[in-house]
Amino acid sequence: MVWNEKAECMSRDDLNELQLKKLQDVVKKAYENVPYYNKKFQNMGIFPEDIQSLEDIQKLPFTTKDDLRQVYPFGMFAVPKKDIIEVHTSSGTTGKPVVSGYTREDLDLWAEVMARGLTMMGVDDEDIIQNTHGYGLFTGGFGVHYGAQKIGSTVIPISTGQTRRQIEIMTDFGTTVMIFTPSYGLYLSEVAEEEGFDPENSQLKAIGFGAEMWTNEMRKEIEKRFGAPAFNIYGLTEIMGPGVAIECKEQNGLHVFEDHFYPEIIDTNTSQNLDAGNAGELVLTNLSRIGMPIIRFITKDITSLRYEKCDCGRSLVKMDRITGRSDDMLKVKGVAVFPSQIEKALLKIDGIEPHYQIIVTRPHNLDEMEVKVETSESLFSDEIKEMVAIRKKIANFIENEIGIRVNITLVEPKSLPRSEGKAVRVIDKRNMY
Amino acid sequence: MEIRLGDKKMKIKQLSIFLENKKGRLWTALNTLADGGINIRALSIADTSDFGILRLIVPEPEKAKKLLEENNFIVKMKEVVAVELSDQPGGLASVLKMLNDSDINLEYLYAFVHEKKDKAILLLSTDDLDVLIEVLNDGGATLVPPEEVYDL
The missing domain is CATH 3.40.50.12780 (ANL, N-terminal domain)
Incomplete structure (x- = not known):
């Protein structure tokens, strides 16, 4: 009809x-x-x-x-x-x-x-x-x-x-x-x-x-x-x-x-x-x-x-x-996310290098977003509980910016890929295209 | 609170290294030290699902820190206190009782064996080392000076 x-x-x-x-x-x-x-x-x-x-x-x-x-x-x-x-x-x-x-x-x-x-x-x-x-x-x-x-x-x-x-x-x-x-x-x-x-x-x-x-x-x-x-x-x-x-x-x-x-x-x-x-x-x-x-x-x-x-x-x-x-807009859980927003959130936190990588996956059919952040001298603490608190703080800042909760993984400095031109900021493993 | 001057000398420099929970990272850190001819006296690892903290006592902490940093590791130098434990039941418990009685909250501790004396050495970390040293001294514990720890 x-x-x-x-x-x-x-x-x-x-x-x-x-x-x-x-x-x-x-x-x-x-x-x-x-x-x-x-x-x-x-x-x-x-x-x-x-x-x-x-x-x-x-x-x-x-x-x-x-x-x-x-x-x-x-x-x-x-x-x-x-x-x-x-x-x-x-x-x-x-x-x-x-x-x-x-x-x-x-x-x-x-x-x-x-x-x-x-x-x-x-x-x-x-x-x-x-x-x-x-x-x-x-x-x-x-x-x-x-x-x-x-x-x-x-x-x-x-x-x-x-x-x-x-x-x-x-x-x-x-x-x-x-x-x-x-x-x-x-x-x-x-x-x-x-x-x-x-x-x-x-x-x-x-x-x-x-x-x-x-x-x-x-x-x-x-x-x-x-x-x-x-x-x-x-x-x-x-x-x-x-x-x-x-x-x-x-x-x-x-x-x-x-x-x-x-x-x-x-x-x-x-x-x-x-x-x-x-x-x-x-x-x-x-x-x-x-x-x-x-x-x-x-x-x-x-x-x-x-x-x-x-x-x-x-x-x-x-x-x-x-x-x-x-x-570079991503849709995660139906929400529009730009990598620049992640960068903006990270720059608000003292001691964080704006080197990051976003990994989007879809385990169990629901989107999940992981943000890898490089640890720096001033961010690093000798105590696990403080490191866990820092991770939580980063997740909160990002959530404030994009509206969804992400998992934060702290990685070693200089371990994220840097490329000549545009860094590879996003890895989308959902096979959407 | 009176701080005895001599106590300052009882603090031992420890290196804390950030390790990503990734294959080969611990090996790389330790190998970096081996290549630099640095011997490890004591070691402890605290870990979570995605990262760990490697804590080390080495004879030349400044040199080791520089070497690790040159290889892109994040290193923090921190002071801890070493206590000798008598090798008998209740040795550790008696030390912990002193801390408990004085309301000292430990951040972490680890132990290793003093081969020359055949005794156990306990490394302690807390936010106020001066108070810790005083409590241990008052309780009659035997503190081990840095020279001795570095040279085990």
Whole structure:
């Protein structure tokens, strides 16, 4: 079933015409109402009337996460604050978070795209959706919630955690759709098995994945353990939240809702646009958002676009699952972590050399992060209890910075690898790519 | 509290070395000393799951420290006190009783055998060595001077 056949199965020509009209409109609104864009466009000598074709989007400047942070908190709003009826933020792990503001129309749009996505996954008003994404500033919980309400299914807004209760409710309420991050899903499945869950007799018919990178092996494993197909949900707070692109029953790529989000792929080094089929950084432009239209946002997610007719009947472009990042961001337990944050935390502690190494593993299907820190003369104590206290102190400082607990290993000085250029700071053993 | 001048001389220099819990690290540390012609008088290791502290008594602590540091080891020099134990049941207990009675909290201790005298030597570490020395003297324990410990 297709939620919005007119939009999702539109011919490419009609779609391009619609996109151009919307692009011209959004550029004009950004120019007129957002001081940040007004100044930036003027500095570059670009004006709304310069957008005469879709290719003209390449004349517009990129927007980065840093740009958004600089206008914290409400500098990107294109409408008076009273018209904004909800805000969310990115996890804010690298300094100030990015604030995303929504008007009533924007929330309707969010519900619309999530409704399309859930329908793609085969979900309808008969279904019971157990939403394990967190409800709060994080966009995951609410995004799924709005879409589920739009299609009329029953939502269990359980959020993350209370794993045994999740299983109990899943069984007692007859949950038919689970929404989780892949790593939480794997963990849930282990607990489910302990509790006697039988995938053969499960009522589950679909699983929605979000917020993390994953591999096909992981997907197969989760599908086997829950006895239901799993579909990828893509989104980001800066642009809106989950629902920018979602996977259909074909399970070979995510349909981008191009009538609302305009996708481009650029070369990581040259920032030049790449032709369809080539992998590069995904750049997104809000075509319909009213409260906070973002133009050419560099997602730093690596993917490629395929313009082909899908067997599901939709004509929307398909993007491959995210296969990496153009920066050094890591997702650990669903939380965005940058190595620079670890460095920042270490520099706050006297006597610590900023030589460190991050090792991410996934024992028992849950992410674990180890930080190796070089011991120095001033850090070293002759007493075990003091060394253990130092280790704890380092873990506390890092937790303050990134929000998750890590294991600290003290190593000998000069024992961590130093390379000519960029040091090898991160070893990700999770085989995500 | 009166501090007897002579007691200062009863402190023994000990080297503490940080060891990562990794294959071959203890060997590398000890081999570094062997190559430098430094003999080890006494040794103790404290360990946790991922690191250990190697404590050593050597005849030339300054030289050994320099040598280890040149080989990227982190070394702390610290003073400890050596007590001679009579080789009979209750020898160690009598020393510990003195400390207990005076509320002295030991950080750690280790023992080795004085081959020439056929006696056990106990090395003690605490945060206030002067008080420790005084308590041991008052209790009638036999302190072993550094020259003798280094030259065992």
